[in-house]
Amino acid sequence: MNQDQAQLVLSDRDREALNLRASSGIVRTLVAQAVMLVGSVLISWLVSGGEAAVSALIGAAAYFVPNALFALRLLLGLLGPVKSSPLTFFVGEAFKLGSAILIMGLAAWLGRGWLVWPAMLFGLVCVLKGYVLLLMFRKLP
Numbered sequence: 001m002n003q004d005q006a007q008l009v010l011s012d013r014d015r016e017a018l019n020l021r022a023s024s025g026i027v028r029t030l031v032a033q034a035v036m037l038v039g040s041v042l043i044s045w046l047v048s049g050g051e052a053a054v055s056a057l058i059g060a061a062a063y064f065v066p067n068a069l070f071a072l073r074l075l076l077g078l079l080g081p082v083k084s085s086p087l088t089f090f091v092g093e094a095f096k097l098g099s100a101i102l103i104m105g106l107a108a109w110l111g112r113g114w115l116v117w118p119a120m121l122f123g124l125v126c127v128l129k130g131y132v133l134l135l136m137f138r139k140l141p
């Protein structure tokens with residue numbers, strides 16, 4: 001370590017405050033994504049009916065469910081006895097992306113006759129952009 005660099009030392013109280021702030025940001029992001037999920041389903045239903053609403057739900061859930069599981073793992077790492085590492089983060093991201101691709105592929109294969117692609121993609125994009133709500137209300141973590 002260079003003499004010009006000072007080492008940052010955090011007290012237990014500082015660490016606890018940082019973990020609490022991070023966990024509230026994770027929860028806020030999940031809530032914003034859930035609101036966007038419901039909004040995309042309602043908009044799709046109002047514009048194009050039931051099949052579009054189900055398609056939007058599938059698209060939104062394809063990202064929201066794996067993301068919620070990953071967020072739960074991160075919350076356990078912040079607040080629980082099991083600590084997270086950078087490897088945990090990268091494995092979680094790979095899980096989220098792989099799960100979303102798998103769910104959407106299954107939906108495309110099983111819903112060939114009724115799946116409404118624009119609605120499914122609309123649901124997916126709405127959940128992906130859930131942080132826009134946080135930006136609008138200045139609640140970004």
